[in-house]
Amino acid sequence: MAFDTTAKSFRNSLVLCFASFQGPGPFPGVVDISEVGAGLPEYRASLLAGKGFAVMALAYYNYEDLPKSIEILHLEYFEEAVNYLLNRPEVKGPGLGLLGISKGGDLCLSMASFLKGITAATIINGCVANIGGVLQYKDETLPPLSINRNRIKVSEDGLVDIVDVLNCPLEGPDQKSFIPVERAECTFLFLVGLDDHNWKSEFYANEASNRLQAHGKEKPQIVFYPGAGHCIEPPYFPMCRASMHSLLGSPVIWGGEPRAHAVAQVDAWNQLRTFFHKHLGDKE
Template sequence: MSIELNVKQHGFSGFYFPVDSSIEKKAVIVLGGSDGTVAVPKNIGALLSDRGIPALGVCFWNRPGLPQKLVRVPVEYIESAVKWLQNKGFEKIAIYGISKGAELALLAASLIPDITCVIALSPSHCVYAGLGINDKGKKDLFNVSSFTWRGNPLPFVRGKKQIGGILWRFITQQQLNTCFIYKKALKSTTDDAVIKVENIKGPILLFSASEDATWPSQYSCEQIKKRLQTKKFAYPVKHVNYPHASHVLIPIANPHTLSKLRIYKVERKHPVQCNQSRSDAFEKSMEWLTSWGPAYSH
């Protein structure tokens, strides 16, 4: 059973999944990706709650009171969620996100010191251009930042949707592949668009897939680790990479949703490994959250 929260009353939109008792007083904020639905916040929030960890699934776009496109989304929604959890007595707050939600999880934790643990699945190491439905009813990249902080758009990596390239790869690879768009965009990345992960005040767990056809998550995770090593990051960092997995590294029980993943070649070629990667990533996330405690305090 969840409690629904809204922007007008609470300063953010989401679903709270309590547990009967939380001795350690820690909770997890859950973020979905660019699908703009409540599926990830609700489903992962429920799974965490079932395993004894209070969860707050937060929606950051495409809900009442929120931006209707994934553009200029205020990171303050996450700040409001953190304060809401603190007001309920939680002393330790983690954040868990997939895809654009992983990008936001890393970004929010770099700006909000009260977030002291991050789990980022298929993340980006920088802020990308915003996404949304264009005038033709198709998902598109916009020449604006995905996120803002204190009223200012954050520096971002500019990208451009390339229909011809997507169609060519759909024909030749028989899959939806947008990774090349982001790889090309990254060639013009400036340091101000890179997320300052070294400012995060706790351990970071990263997951990626070598065959991620959405964007180069493995490269991003490697860049995050490299940056943290250079900056002499004081907390534990772990990167788990799956050689035969897709962009979607979260548990999925719905057969209809699973069938949609067949649009990715690796999901058709290695279905067992793909499902195992989702299960393994969740179990490793649970282990990370369980061990996150006094031993990680600095």
Template sequence: MICKLCSTYIKPLCFMAATQSKKRWESMTHLSPPAMRWRTSTSPAPVLTVTPARGLVDEPISIKAGFMPPQYPVTLCAQMRSEKGDLWEAFGHYKTSADGTVNLARDHSVGGSYLGCEPMGLFWALQPAPGERDGLRLRKKNVETPFIVDISLLEGHVTPRERENSELAVATTERWYMAPGVQRIDIRQNGVVGTLFLPPGPGRFPAVLDVWGMGGGLVEYRSSLAASRGFASFSIAYMEHKDLTVQLDIDSSDAYMKKAIDILRDHPQICGDRIGVISLCYGVYLTLRTATLADVNVRCTVMYSCVLKNLSCPLLYVLGEDDQNLSSTENSKLVHINGLKTAGKSYLYTRLSYPGAGHLIEPPYAPHTRMSYWRVKPEKLPTLWGGNIVSHAAAQEESWREILKFLDKNLRGHLSSYARCNVTE
């Protein structure tokens, strides 16, 4: 309905309040007039702002709402569709401050998907909506398109199922995995299958080889983010991909990994002597021997949840102490005490250990998955990853920041953050 007094959209009850007497209005509703002053035609409608409206998934979002009564109950709700069409959602219950505003960087959720002051809770607390498929894990396949997240301001402390009759304002934000100017290049060379991401500009850039776990296929979203932060990144497939001629194992991986690093080293926009490796789970086993070979000479290694020895370059070990998939804590002790310390190389070792975090430590603000179905031919089996939602979210945010600092220190050296290598040929 359009208000004749201010030409703005208002609910039918608001129109009645503007045209009928105060006494009659009180008799028609259970809510007293003082609590509903903002719903009259002479007051501005509630406003919801979500900034930036377009940004990278590892960037924080500012969510604010205003023009409401003080101490008024409202719900902030986030909803988005996965690439397969599954609905994911999260919500928090808030009360407005004395000036009638809500600011997620300041105010505490008193109920819903999370509690407390959590500015990004609407993102990392996303879970499959009731009625969606069981055992889902949110992973981005096409990094050249964003996730579209709808943020709603709802009246009262309600659930997303009740949004139709309680929606006060809506805003949308796009969450991208590639910054403007990042190049995505398909690589099918010398038997190597992968995707190379180059940062904006001519280079030359420091680079990382990005190797994932036994889920197989070609996983690109960590590489595209790394390139968005100034590092050329080469994500490779080694199993479960249609273009692979051979499925690799730990005994046959050396030649393949060398070829992948040579592709980076020979690229004209990449600093050939500033290459690192970042790997997860089973992918670590495949890269370990490669990283220790003298003729490969990688500058640094970032590992998630696995064992290592005989390393000669700086190592950042990231682990979740509630990892239910691998014995990450025990492995980290073996790496340090039985491996690097015994060899007199403790100075190479840095460990990031997170209580309450599970196996799947992703880039920041990704929804936590404690259990998901994992395809193990010929069927899908439930796999327990571990972690609790709040601690895991904190681990993802801090570890990504520390990984970028580690790569910057060891691949750029004295150069300023995100600067080009500019190697003299």
């Protein structure tokens, strides 16, 4: 199923948050993309808007008239979002920031790799390979990284641990799923929970760094958080240890130790704000 990129569909799938009380603008622009199953949450966008950014929270499936699955995603839809935000009078340009968590992280990596107009990207526990469904852009296609369900583990309390389910994107046919991050012209920040039980975020961040440097690109900033799980939210959000996985259809463990995870959320929020202010302009 393909995305409908008509004006009606696109306008229904975004929330714009502008920091009007910070002054007349224009402001540094950021596109915020959430995890699978999230619909169109706007809390990150709203909080960032209060810190001097013009933020677009963008849905990509299972919202309003968008498709109900991620079987096929078209990057042209995200390209339209980038161009739309850049053309807003409230946005200073010349480039945008991207903020993605989980599946939103690999989408942001793909946007940075294929699209123009991206200056800085923050990836929170993202994968360096395309996940979940086919990604298409013009005449290029990234297949999804394959999985092995035999590696699913179940805890004593019936929760599913899927950290080992995805295959390695460095081996065999799965190399075709590796996002060509070496094409990106932006600066990257990776925020990584070392107790992530959704997938191997530490490995993915390091492999993105290796690929970038092997092609003569700048080494990305990577911040590791011992004891932090997959769902690194803004400060003081309660830690989500486990919940229903919208694609798997089972309750899964996300990882994280409460105290360490809470500390990570505070620091990660400061890190990404500082990163965007540095690379997109304007100081708090």
